[in-house]
Amino acid sequence: MRALLLVLAVLLSWAASAGELRGTGDLGVVVERATGSLLVVETTGRTALGRVEGLGDLSHASVVFGRDGRHAYVFGRDGALSKVDLLEQRLTRRVVQAGNAIGGAISDDGRLIAVSNYEPGGVRLFDAGTLQQVGDVPARWADDGRLSKTVGLVDIPGRGFAWSLYDAGEIWVGRFDDPARPALRRYPNVGRLPYDGNITADGRFYLAGLFGEDGVALVDLWDPDAGPRRILDGYGRGEEPLPVFKMPHLGGWAAAGDELFLPAVGRHELLVVDRRRWAEVARIPVAGQPVFAVARPDGRQVWVNFAHPTNGVVQVIDVPSRAVIATLEPGRAVLHMEFTPRGEQLWLSARDDDAVIVLDPWSLARIATIPAHKPSGIFLAARANRIGQ
Amino acid sequence: MARTAALAIALVLGPALAAAAEPPAARQAELLHLLEQDCGSCHGLTRKGGLGPPLLPADLDGKDVAIIALVILEGVHGTPMPPWKSELSDEDAVWLAARLKQGDVP
Numbered sequence: 381m382r383a384l385l386l387v388l389a390v391l392l393s394w395a396a397s398a399g400e401l402r403g404t405g406d407l408g409v410v411v412e413r414a415t416g417s418l419l420v421v422e423t424t425g426r427t428a429l430g431r432v433e434g435l436g437d438l439s440h441a442s443v444v445f446g447r448d449g450r451h452a453y454v455f456g457r458d459g460a461l462s463k464v465d466l467l468e469q470r471l472t473r474r475v476v477q478a479g480n481a482i483g484g485a486i487s488d489d490g491r492l493i494a495v496s497n498y499e500p501g502g503v504r505l506f507d508a509g510t511l512q513q514v515g516d517v518p519a520r521w522a523d524d525g526r527l528s529k530t531v532g533l534v535d536i537p538g539r540g541f542a543w544s545l546y547d548a549g550e551i552w553v554g555r556f557d558d559p560a561r562p563a564l565r566r567y568p569n570v571g572r573l574p575y576d577g578n579i580t581a582d583g584r585f586y587l588a589g590l591f592g593e594d595g596v597a598l599v600d601l602w603d604p605d606a607g608p609r610r611i612l613d614g615y616g617r618g619e620e621p622l623p624v625f626k627m628p629h630l631g632g633w634a635a636a637g638d639e640l641f642l643p644a645v646g647r648h649e650l651l652v653v654d655r656r657r658w659a660e661v662a663r664i665p666v667a668g669q670p671v672f673a674v675a676r677p678d679g680r681q682v683w684v685n686f687a688h689p690t691n692g693v694v695q696v697i698d699v700p701s702r703a704v705i706a707t708l709e710p711g712r713a714v715l716h717m718e719f720t721p722r723g724e725q726l727w728l729s730a731r732d733d734d735a736v737i738v739l740d741p742w743s744l745a746r747i748a749t750i751p752a753h754k755p756s757g758i759f760l761a762a763r764a765n766r767i768g769q
Numbered sequence: 770m771a772r773t774a775a776l777a778i779a780l781v782l783g784p785a786l787a788a789a790a791e792p793p794a795a796r797q798a799e800l801l802h803l804l805e806q807d808c809g810s811c812h813g814l815t816r817k818g819g820l821g822p823p824l825l826p827a828d829l830d831g832k833d834v835a836i837i838a839l840v841i842l843e844g845v846h847g848t849p850m851p852p853w854k855s856e857l858s859d860e861d862a863v864w865l866a867a868r869l870k871q872g873d874v875p
Contacts, residue, residue: 413814439814457813480818498819529820546820575820575849591849624851688807689856713806731806 404449407466408718408760410729410736411454412753413438418454419736419752420469423720423727423760426738426748430469436460436476442483442757445764446508447490452759453508455484461495461511466761473511477504485535488767492556494533494541501527503543503552505559515559521548532577532588534768536601544574544588544597551577551588551599551608570597570608578633579768580640580655587611591645598658611658612642612651624669624687634675634682636699641682643670650684652702664702667693672716675699676741677723683741685714685728694728696744706744711737715755721762729755792864800857800865801875811849816874821850826872837866 407429410419417433435441437458444453451472454462459478464471480499486492486508492515493506505515519528528545536542540555551567551574572592579586588597595613600606624646634641639661640653650673652662668690675682682697691713696706711730718727725747726739731754738748763769792800805814811821822828829837841862844852853862868874 437814439809440819457819458817480813482819531820573849592847624849688803 402467404466404761406720406761407449408727408758408762409443409452409454409464409466410750410752410755411438411441411443411757411759413441413756414754416456417753418443418452418464419750419755420464420466421727421736421750423725423738426725426750428750428752432464432469432471434471435462435464435474438756440482440756443759444484444486444493444769445759445761446486447764449761449764451508452761453484453486453493455481455495457481459497459499461493461506463511475506475511475513477506477513482529482531483533485533485541485768487535487539487541487556488537489539492539492559494535494543494556496530496533496543498529501529501545501547503530503533503541503554505556505562515556515562517552517554517562517564519545519548519552521545521550531575534577534579534586536579536586537583537767542577542579542586542599542601544570544577546573546575549574549592551586551597553586553599553601553604565604567597567599567608571595571610575645581635581767583767585655589642589645594645596642609658612653612660634673636675636679636682639699641673641675641697643673643684650682650697662702664697664704666695666697666704667707674717674719676719676726677721681705681741683717683726685717691715696741708739708744710739710746711735716757718758718760720760727758727760729758731755790860792858792860796861797864800861801868803856804865804868804874816869824869826870829870832870834863834866834870837869838862841865 406422406424408421416435416438417431419431420429436456439457442455452464459481460476463473478497481495481497484495491508493508495504502518507514519530521528528547530543531546533543542553544551549572551570553565554562556562571590574588575591577588584602586599596611598609598611640655642651644651648668650664654661666684668686670684671687673682673684684695692709694708694714695704698705712732715729715731726741728737730737736750736752736755740747811819812824813819816824842854844850
């Protein structure tokens with residue numbers, strides 16, 4: 381009798397899932413770093429659809445999406461690359477490809493996954509379908525064969541990737557028409573300790589933030605022979621830097637109109653940069669060491685979160701006036717923020733409240749609270765269609 | 770030179786630091802949370818390393834508790850390791866250093 385009921389239940393649930401067609405445009409994932417799981421969420425009803433477990437050490441994990449918006453590729457700190465099906469809410473493939481990894485990217489044609497590794501330092505390439513390794517670019521930077529940790533890996537137009545060498549102070553750009561024999565371009569001496577990198581939304585400019593000095597290294601991918609340029613040189617010269625209790629992310633910089641909003645390192649400020657001249661045009665004092673600055677997709681607002689001990693605060697900046705117009709305390713230990721693609725919702729993870737909180741960025745009201753285990757990164761599937769995401 | 774100076778400071782401070790009292794239980798819980806979540810951002814949630822070096826007992830072998838505590842409090846100049854002295858007392862740092870060395874961390 382019990383067996384019969386079980387069979388019936390399985391058949392019913394199968395019929396239910398098979399009968400429901402759905403798209404992925406309103407789906408996303410939340411990294412639950414302590415439990416090594418992903419929460420699959422949807423932004424229409426603002427609910428969690430399910431949980432995918434068994435992803436390993438997800439401290440500092442990041443996610444990119446296949447071009448179908450259905451598959452999420454998860455880069456774990458323990459070197460694992462996992463592929464998750466959002467519709468079936470299950471782990472479909474997983475490889476442990478290195479000892480210690482920091483993030484990854486997917487090529488413009490959706491066929492190559494690149495992973496940035498600390499140990500062994502370098503970038504490895506994988507077939508997006510099978511996760512089989514198809515290429516390896518060790519970050520060799522010294523005559524003795526030492527390998528540098530790699531950071532700031534992004535996809536660039538033309539089946540390529542760009543990344544930075546943390547220990548070596550270099551930027552590398554690679555084209556991977558043949559992943560086994562990439563066409564590499566090295567830019568040495570870009571500055572000390574590049575800690576993260578990002579690319580403008582049009583895929584033209586690659587920027588690497590420098591920890592070892594005040595400044596940002598810039599490569600114009602439309603003019604590769606021009607080499608790296610330094611911008612924002614010495615933005616804090618003569619001032620004693622404040623302690624940085626969490627590395628800021630350039631991955632979350634904000635582009636609003638012709639301006640970029642970057643977290644300053646060691647200062648409680650956002651730097652506003654005119655991206656036509658690559659010159660600093662303003663500094664906005666904020667509540668603490670900024671970690672992420674994210675622009676609402678219409679570019680009217682920039683939202684900022686902070687490092688310990690200010691990580692319960694989120695500030696909202698009005699772009700035209702460059703004024704802080706709201707200081708919120710939406711939850712404890714706010715680690716990450718993500719706007720829905722049209723900007724009508726802001727999702728944020730409140731780690732110490734074990735919750736994902738959804739705010740209306742217009743009224744600043746809380747519109748949903750979704751329980752999650754120590755949530756960190758939030759990644760919506762709309763990223764599938766954007767360069768550098 | 771910097772290392773010699775640090776060592777000299779450690780030798781002077783060492784006995785004082787080593788004599789520091791244990792933080793109360795509630796503070797210990799906060800410190801372990803900080804260790805996992807905030808130190809973990811750079812050193813890994815399981816302290817196997819990341820942008821920062823690994824902090825497992827084998828990695829700390831041969832390093833004195835006072836030196837480790839000093840690194841926590843003062844940071845390492847020229848690297849992303851910040852000085853935590855605005856957030857942590859001497860006794861907090863010594864307690865954390867001892868836990869790390871023993872691997873006595875959940």
